[in-house]
Amino acid sequence: MDTSFSAEDIAFRDEVRSFFAEAYDDELRARLATPATFKDALIEWQKRLFKKGWIAPGWPPEFGGTGWNATQKFIYETERSAAAVQDVLPFGLQMVGPVIYTFGTDEQKQRFLPRILASEDWWCQGYSEPDSGSDLASLKTRAVLDGDHYVVNGAKIWTTYAQYADWIFCLVRTSTEGKKQQGISFLLIDMRSPGIKVNPIVSIDGKHSLNEVEFNDVRVPVANRIGEQDQGWTYAKALLAHERTAIAAVADTQRKLREVRQFATIEVNAGERLIDNPMFQKRLSDIEIELMALEFTELRVLASVASGGAPGAESSLLKIKGTELQQAVQELRMDIAAHYQGLLPSELSSEQIGHSFANDARLDYMYGRAATIYGGSNEIQKNIIAKAVLGL
Amino acid sequence: MNFEFSEEQTMLRDSVARFIQDNYDFDTRRTIAESANAINSNYWQTFAELGWLSLPFDEAYGGFSGNAVDTMLLMEEFGKGLVLEPFLATVILFGGMLQKSGDAALQEQWIPKIIDGSCQGALAATERQSRYEFTDIATTAKPDGDSYVLNGEKVVVLNGFNADQLIVSARTAGEQSDSRGISLFLLAADSAGVERLGYRMMDGQLVANLVFKNVSVPASQLLGELHGGYGLLKSTLLDAKLALSAEAVGVMEALNAKTLEYTKTRKQFGVPIGSFQALQHRMVDTFMACEQTRSLLYRAVCAVTDQKEEAEAEVHALAVMVARAGKLIGSEATQLHGGMGLTDELDVTHYAKRLMMINATFGNGDYHQAKFNALRYSA
Numbered sequence: 001m002d003t004s005f006s007a008e009d010i011a012f013r014d015e016v017r018s019f020f021a022e023a024y025d026d027e028l029r030a031r032l033a034t035p036a037t038f039k040d041a042l043i044e045w046q047k048r049l050f051k052k053g054w055i056a057p058g059w060p061p062e063f064g065g066t067g068w069n070a071t072q073k074f075i076y077e078t079e080r081s082a083a084a085v086q087d088v089l090p091f092g093l094q095m096v097g098p099v100i101y102t103f104g105t106d107e108q109k110q111r112f113l114p115r116i117l118a119s120e121d122w123w124c125q126g127y128s129e130p131d132s133g134s135d136l137a138s139l140k141t142r143a144v145l146d147g148d149h150y151v152v153n154g155a156k157i158w159t160t161y162a163q164y165a166d167w168i169f170c171l172v173r174t175s176t177e178g179k180k181q182q183g184i185s186f187l188l189i190d191m192r193s194p195g196i197k198v199n200p201i202v203s204i205d206g207k208h209s210l211n212e213v214e215f216n217d218v219r220v221p222v223a224n225r226i227g228e229q230d231q232g233w234t235y236a237k238a239l240l241a242h243e244r245t246a247i248a249a250v251a252d253t254q255r256k257l258r259e260v261r262q263f264a265t266i267e268v269n270a271g272e273r274l275i276d277n278p279m280f281q282k283r284l285s286d287i288e289i290e291l292m293a294l295e296f297t298e299l300r301v302l303a304s305v306a307s308g309g310a311p312g313a314e315s316s317l318l319k320i321k322g323t324e325l326q327q328a329v330q331e332l333r334m335d336i337a338a339h340y341q342g343l344l345p346s347e348l349s350s351e352q353i354g355h356s357f358a359n360d361a362r363l364d365y366m367y368g369r370a371a372t373i374y375g376g377s378n379e380i381q382k383n384i385i386a387k388a389v390l391g392l
Numbered sequence: 393m394n395f396e397f398s399e400e401q402t403m404l405r406d407s408v409a410r411f412i413q414d415n416y417d418f419d420t421r422r423t424i425a426e427s428a429n430a431i432n433s434n435y436w437q438t439f440a441e442l443g444w445l446s447l448p449f450d451e452a453y454g455g456f457s458g459n460a461v462d463t464m465l466l467m468e469e470f471g472k473g474l475v476l477e478p479f480l481a482t483v484i485l486f487g488g489m490l491q492k493s494g495d496a497a498l499q500e501q502w503i504p505k506i507i508d509g510s511c512q513g514a515l516a517a518t519e520r521q522s523r524y525e526f527t528d529i530a531t532t533a534k535p536d537g538d539s540y541v542l543n544g545e546k547v548v549v550l551n552g553f554n555a556d557q558l559i560v561s562a563r564t565a566g567e568q569s570d571s572r573g574i575s576l577f578l579l580a581a582d583s584a585g586v587e588r589l590g591y592r593m594m595d596g597q598l599v600a601n602l603v604f605k606n607v608s609v610p611a612s613q614l615l616g617e618l619h620g621g622y623g624l625l626k627s628t629l630l631d632a633k634l635a636l637s638a639e640a641v642g643v644m645e646a647l648n649a650k651t652l653e654y655t656k657t658r659k660q661f662g663v664p665i666g667s668f669q670a671l672q673h674r675m676v677d678t679f680m681a682c683e684q685t686r687s688l689l690y691r692a693v694c695a696v697t698d699q700k701e702e703a704e705a706e707v708h709a710l711a712v713m714v715a716r717a718g719k720l721i722g723s724e725a726t727q728l729h730g731g732m733g734l735t736d737e738l739d740v741t742h743y744a745k746r747l748m749m750i751n752a753t754f755g756n757g758d759y760h761q762a763k764f765n766a767l768r769y770s771a
Contacts, residue, residue, distance in 0.1 A: 135660035202736040341752040346591040354520030
């Protein structure tokens with residue numbers, strides 16, 4: 001047992017810190033915060049990370065990873081969150097990339113991985129369907145073999161940023177024989193293929209990031225299939241555990257909790273600072289104590305992955321607790337906004353309105369409702385723990 | 393002891409329910425929310441014609457002389473339809489304060505106009521720094537001959553953008569958070585020196601910041617006693633919280649019904665998700681939360697109607713329960729609807745948002761719990 005940082009760790013931390021301070025400038029921050037410039041700004045940020053060699057800490061070095069150990073990955077993530085630096089888009093770098101380097105052919109690796117690392121392609125994820133949410137394996141989008149192509153028909157839903165995407169990785173049904181988990185294949189589909197239609201979905205925060213993606217006789221080369229036909233579920237499952245670990249976002253929640261604490265020192269009610277109010281203190285410490293525990297749970301998972309283990313069922317614990325705490329902090333921030341809670345954007349300045357963060361708090365809170373649903377709802381995560389850990 | 397409503401009250405409830413059934417489907421509601429004034433003026437006239445705007449007022453002014461039970465029934469039905477028209481702002485806050493003030497001249501002038509639908513009102517009581525503490529008033533009113541001169545700003549004023557007449561709380565004496573030294577003034581919203589900045593909230597309401605720059609108000613427009621507005625303000629805001637709580641129970645009931653229906657029809661793993669015991673227990677929890685809130689609502693309404701000494705604490709208790717149950721019911725409805733619960737298209741989202749906004753109006757759960765604690769344990 002030793003959780004202290006070595007001199008090398010400290011040096012690494014300082015390097016990360018100064019890189020963020022320099023490369024993630026205010027101009028970039030402003031462009032990321034504006035919907036019209038968000039896409040280009042994010043790509044530009046990812047290209048800066050690529051140039052630095054830090055775009056894919058999770059990848060093996062031979063494919064372009066950093067070769068960092070568990071401590072370095074932890075330090076990087078902590079510093080990133082502390083500096084409020086936007087995480088990279090997960091779809092290419094954290095989701096389909098690992099599937100391609102683990103299960104793809106050499107040709108697929110050469111074709112897709114360099115473009116993912118360089119942010120040349122924007123990827124999105126085609127898993128959920130209107131009738132297949134928590135029961136993902138019941139998916140019905142069909143892919144029928146026709147010569148050296150599959151013909152794909154069906155619809156995917158809740159597809160984040162499909163409106164920007166060049167590629168989508170999809171789970172499709174290639175067989176209805178046997179168990180529903182069998183007969184699923186993993187396809188990489190060019191979003192410019194004829195027959196693809198993207199329908200926007202306005203979400204609870206009033207914004208457009210989600211979509212429905214329709215497939216009408218979309219022709220996909222067989223060469224774009226990952227691994228064996230009908231074995232796609234196996235590849236997808238390996239990926240889901242990684243997704244859950246990332247969703248926990250412990251370091252981001254810690255930063256947001258610090259912000260909430262800062263706000264609470266400014267807000268005054270009847271002459272008393274909110275931070276001095278015992279009821280508020282209790283709510284704050286309830287969250288902080290859980291978060292202190294989760295930080296070490298995450299470290300334990302990271303350490304076990306570093307020593308050769310794969311994130312397994314314990315990633316479900318991280319996902320459940322991590323998302324619950326995200327929501328608890330978002331709720332606290334809404335409460336601090338008090339009578340300004342629920343403010344929508346308007347032409348008025350924050351000075352005219354009299355409040356600076358109520359709109360951000362609303363956006364964060366509202367879209368934050370998704371965290372306990374996506375990546376496998378928390379109810380499904382509890383089923384996984386019950387089955388895989390407790391043997392129930 | 394009985395929990396039954398009179399024939400008249402049942403008729404009132406049914407009449408509101410029928411109006412919402414026939415005129416307030418979700419698409420209509422969305423159109424109203426997105427319109428320039430975020431209300432439907434024709435509906436407001438209908439409210440007047442149906443006698444709803446006369447509910448709490450004295451018969452002397454053409455009112456119905458209703459009590460807290462009548463208001464509760466109406467607000468609960470409004471909650472089920474997510475009604476946007478400014479009943480709370482005009483009738484409960486503006487009209488209610490006027491009624492309690494005992495100022496016959498101003499009552500005679502304005503109550504008939506509220507009742508016939510020709511005057512919309514607003515209570516401008518919250519300021520940017522005040523949070524939920526209505527005694528925290530930086531707006532000032534200084535005597536100037538036969539008038540007072542108002543300077544300051546009020547924020548997030550319900551119906552503040554559409555109101556014809558305003559009641560404004562201002563400091564005439566004392567320090568910023570003193571309960572003594574608060575005075576209330578009634579003035580036209582288009583008085584010289586009043587600037588209105590309208591903006592929208594996530595539950596479809598159009599609210600406003602009101603800036604007062606050397607606004608001259610005749611002394612005859614002082615409502616209640618000079619420096620003595622605290623009692624009037626406190627009791628009106630408690631009435632408003634009670635009415636909002638009744639609305640909340642309507643929202644909760646509608647939301648639970650929609651979620652229950654969804655769990656019975658949405659199939660995953662080959663069966664309705666409502667067949668899973670883990671979800672059944674949660675539906676039972678939300679059902680119980682709604683019933684418990686309804687019980688406290690009835691308890692508080694009876695205490696207020698009977699003018700019991702403990703009425704104040706009971707309204708605080710109710711507000712705490714509304715916050716707690718509202719959070720549970722709103723978040724469970726979102727979660728159990730899965731991805732659909734995250735769409736703007738589905739009405740469920742909007743019911744959940746309204747529950748949040750009710751909690752954030754005139755004191756959230758923590759605020760009312762502190763008041764309850766002070767009354768019960770400190771005195």
